[in-house]
Amino acid sequence: MASEPDPSESRTQRHKCPACYKQFKRKLHLIEHMKISYHSVHQPRCGVCQKHCKSFESVREHISGPLAKSNCSKIFLNQGCNLCLKVLDSPAALNEHKQKCCLNAPVPLGTKIMPCIESHVILSGSIMDERHNGKGHGAIAIDCEMVGGGSDGSIDLCARVCLVDEDENLIFHTYVQPQIPVSNYRYEVTGVTEDHLRDAMPLNEVQDKILKILYNGESVGRIRLDGEKVRLLVGHGIQHDLDCLRMKYPGQLLRDTAKYRPLMKTNLLSHSLKHLTKTYLGINVHCFTGMISSQAF
Template sequence: MDNRYESSESQRNKCAACYRQFNKMEHLVEHMRTSYHSAHEPMCGICKKHCRSFESLREHLIGPLPKVECERIFKERGCDLCLTILSSRNALYVHREKCQFSRSNNIGLTHRMANLGIQDDLKIDNNRAKVVSLACKMVGGGSDGSLDLCARVCLIDEYEKIIFHTYVKPHLPVTNYRYETTGIRPEFLRDALPLWQVQKKIQDYLCNGEPVWQIRSRCGKGRILVGHGLDHDLKSLEVEYPQMMLRDTAKYPPLMKTSKLSNSLKYLMKAYLGYDIQIGIQDPYEDCVATMRLYMRMRSQRHKVEEYPLASEPQNRNNFAAWRQSELEKMSPEKMLDISRSDYHCWCLDSSS
């Protein structure tokens, strides 16, 4: 009798999202208060366990210590790129053809054109773009060449068309051109646009006619900016832009390591889109395409629609307030999960903006 009671208590104190078990209900409440479980977390298609990142989900499905039953099913009909579970092996085969990108086929002609010339005027026909991707290539400055100076920048729209692509003349002397990876020679920068001109062009384009301090995340004119390590790129360009408009693949929780550190863009492309980038001399256009494709894949996820999806919104701030402790301890784990909200902006929300 006692054993049955303890078993039912442990089930009641089990998180409905990550399946962690707690000795007391008050401990589960505290866990829900700080975990920010939500419908936007990566979730196992077999046992429905929520994971903080796709890397955590990958460990759950593949190893080093996977859940045995989930691992077995995943090996039979799971996509190793998007981690979706399909209904059959045949369905998996059809899905995999669409899920995996081919570097040579998909970058193709536009990539070759990007290398043929520099486009230092913004394309007027791209003024309607709502989402753009930016990437820079850095040369070295300072006595030891370790100071990053932007020497080439590219901006594309969500259809991977070039908006702006130019060499940049840094305001400090270049002491290391890093030719092996940048392909940049001194003569390329001799008549390049000075940094201040590039900065103004990009700043004006991103703001799209609005002062930077008036840009809003919804219903405004400012454009969503996608990239990898955007803070570093924007600092090198001396461009100011609101954090709420940045979509950084280096900082997006579902794309980060289990340890909450950033993954490299090269790794993310191989793991989630199935092809290699940054081989030999690197082109910023290729990085733009890579981050845009990652963004579009994350944005296309179908999650439960919630009227107020973020924990930071006023309507959700009291969901797990301390003064509700007694009430929360009487709730089922499923009910607590239902009122829990995300602590990060899921990119699927951009589709409805």
């Protein structure tokens, strides 16, 4: 007669998820976990043990946090890149990788007072087409600086907008004429003064120029079909920027670093752009007065 399983062993048996290594007392709980976790190759992983994590923040905690796994932490200390969290084969390979991974700080746009006609730059469509030829959808990053309107200065008004391409080339940059009187210029953060906005470009003209760059000659009706010329729009809190510009752009063409799950702090809370650029790019933004933070790429 076959021996019956020891009840004590069944009580202590743990069911482990092969992706994130979470353990459950009951197999049913493991099945429910796997149904809702959606582990995939797109999730950040530990470069040592290949554990799936919800975000890069979780990977960082796993390999270098207060409760880091000892084996992973030891290997990462000698062979891991602190910026991209990649684990290399050897310390020599790590040194070579760091020279490529560490980016230079961006050149600030400056805060000198410029007439509106000189404060914007547009790269011709033919050059843009040549640059993105063969890449499918080209991408444009956008960032806006907001001043305050209303009696308490709490209403965000777009006062400055900047667009750059994937190679960090400046495509468009201008000051924007606010729709209502400005009560707080937030100079410590924006670097914008009354003189900057005196001859600023009207909002409707800014909208037309931005949409012309993004649509890239593609008709609105073809965007949902096979609009290959239209460009992806990248930003941080991008919907807020579009709302302040009073613009709409197709949702399938938006890429928001504030909502990209691997970069979020929790499932509902996003990191600031300043934190992301410092942590993952090694770049400080908003450190100089008037520096616009177009660091979405």
